[in-house]
Amino acid sequence: MHPKRKQRLTLALLVVVLSSAAVGLVSYALRGNINLFYPPADVVAGKAPIDRAIRVGGMVVEGSVQRSEHDLTTRFAVTDYDGVVEVSYTGILPDLFAEGEGVVASGVLAADGSFRATEVLAKHDENYMPPEVAEALQGKAPGTAGYPGKDSG
Amino acid sequence: MYFESAAAVWHMEGHGPYVWAAYGITALVIILMLVMPLLRSRQMSRAIHTEERRRDLAQGRTSEEGQHAPEA
């Protein structure tokens, strides 16, 4: 082959190999190999490691929050509408923490499926609506009616 | 109209200062961004006009368009 053309071919091959490597690695990373947090369903299904620091994210189940009377311990349930994880946390909860809101708790999962959080983060979601609409939606929110919430003891 | 009075508009249930500050700063930036190029353009065109007049005077109004010497 003509050397100039061979050189160009080598370069083109290099570009193709590198770009496909980049694409392959990104798709590998995106195929669930980045764990931002475990959804409760995975925890219930036993996919989350026990006795290791993990994060669990989901919605706080309505009516599940129980505050202790003598210390700062709070117990609540987190759900993704497929599974529920019981969480206990000692400390001051963030202001935006509320029932029916999203949280991510980091901590350790015990063998009995309960989760001891060392940190709880909360954030408002991105729905904007007038108060009347919000009221109308209240009874219908998936977190309250359709979900078989378990009472924590 | 959602609010009932001008005072309510100003107060916005306690959020007034934030909302109005945000809109005020935005308005300020927009006005600034509008005025700056306009001022610059005006300054430039004034400079071009005076230069033109000076040259017309110097050449006794015989200037030809486009055929000017490059700057010394």
Added chain:
Amino acid sequence: MWTFVHKMGSPPWFYRFATIVIRWLLPTVLLALLAGSVWGLLYAPPDFRQGNSYRIIYIHVPAAVVALAGYYVMAIAGLVSLVWKIKMADTAMRAVAPVGAALTFVALVTGAIWGKPTWGAWWVWDARITSMLILFFLYLGVMALFEAYDDKAAAAKACAVLSLVGTVNIPIIYKSVDWWYSLHQPASIKFTGESAIDASMLYPLLLMIGAFYGLFALLVLLNMKAELLGTHRQSAWLRSELR
């Protein structure tokens, strides 16, 4: 199409074109901004949770959206300048940078002000605010690079390269900041799909986004005209245009 592009590349033609467009755009944009603000401030209902502070969305979001789009406009102008060597594209690129930076600044400041009643802090390392801050840095970088070169033709080429690199990087930066934020703060956990905004709040927002796009175009055209006056001060066409 090609003749149009060709014409846009000729300074006299562009100057005339810009003058006409500005004459129409200026009142339209100002009117739309005013109408959108009044609608958003006075007529849209308050948010059920954030109350009235959410009204900042009507300038925060449009400014952010247009600031981001502006970077792409700048990069496209840079590409045109590098590939087709059209001088006008240099002028456009130079004109976009300060406008984009100003809009990013608006988005940042309004975001901070919004943060105070919502999160209780002036500055919160929220994913979107952080991304905006980095976008602001990118704009500052382009402007600083342009100023650093004495030869303005070379400066434009250098800025074109930089803004193209930035364009490739912006989606990665946004995604990475998003993940970073999700690691430290829960991203809004959605089980209901897209984030929703009620129609009564959405329409003024759309109007404001349109108005900000118009504002962007207007400011860029004004800057380009000013730039042309500076660089073509010796040209006969400009003199006859000003007469």
Added chain:
Amino acid sequence: MPPELGLFLRFQVQRHLSAALRRPGDIFNPLVFFLMVVTLFPLGLGPDPEVLADFAPGIVWVVALLSSLTVSSRLFQADYEDGTLEQLALAPHPLALAAMSEVLSHWLLSGVVLALASPVFAAMLNMPVQAIPTLMLSLVLGTLCLSLTGAIGAALTVGLRRGGVLLSLLTIPLTVPVLIFGVGAVREAALGYDPSGWLALLGALAAGGLVLAPLAAAAGLRISLEL
């Protein structure tokens, strides 16, 4: 007829490496810088091992970014000042390849060396042992990304008098993803999670950067040669 591509690249890398090996201070000074800055953190944050372990991934990565920036500013400086760059620009091989060889040798001498030395810093900051392989691998990949990004900035500023600060201004925003992915990987590994996703992202950045950054750097160098 242009000489073999591989030979050209090999010779370029050889040239940089043998020059650098004759002045080993250039390799060790960044390491000493790194060591000193890492020392500053316990002094600033307090010696509490838990606090330090918490911050360790972030500290190591921020310092790696800073030291990479300080070396990047010299990336094309010597070639620009002694005229080699002109010759490379006129050579029959693409300038992008010359830029790439420059970046690769720079990376071998700064990033890889840093990664090899990183267990020391990890130990100083009380980082869990299980995170160390991830730390090293993430630094190898991440410093390549940083060198590539730095090369673009360096190419654009090499002809300017006050290029150094400007270089940081241009490149810091572009390095944000590298920092996030790098810290992410090390943090996850330290907490006992699987860091492979983050490492894959770093690898993707490096691979994509190897394609695009030399092209951008070459364009930048041609502009700088106009000055």
Added chain:
Amino acid sequence: MTPALRQGSLLTLADVSLERGARRLLQGVTLEVGSAELWQLVGSNGSGKTSLLRAIAGLARLGVRGAIGRSDSFLYQGHLPGLKPLLTCRENLRWHGSGRVYTEMQRIDEALAAVGLAGYEDSVVMQLSAGQQRRVGLARLWLSDAALWLLDEPFTAIDLKGTALLESRLQAHCSAGGSVVFTSHQPTAMDGLQVLDLNQYAA
């Protein structure tokens, strides 16, 4: 930008004008260089000698107008010698000039001997004197196979002996069919030297 080069010529400039920043340096430069020609570009300081040479080489493209046709086989040597102070003479010359060739050691040693540096092959350039370093740069001319040489101020900072050596090398190149375009302040006396005064094209 590179129109067809006329048959048998190595360089053609047709109505070339140069701008640096907003300043116009040269206007209407026209030149044709055939084979075996020796051209000196003269002109006062700032007249654009270096800029023109860089434009011919293709290093400067911004602000260059007009048609420049140049042979692909050329060597450009700027003000800067392109020598790495930490490398030895051999290492520096191994990959030389415009990167045309990788040279065998024997040729490198011959070239070094030709410029009077025999015995310095493995010395690090940094340790040589300034004049010797100039000679290492000049040794590239003994290694080049290029037809057209573009040399910027090749005569600065070399002694009389070096000047004679360089002159004889340039003339040898011409008699072998190659051509040289170089800039210089000093008038030089070489056979068949043609002079292009750039002052006449000043804009």
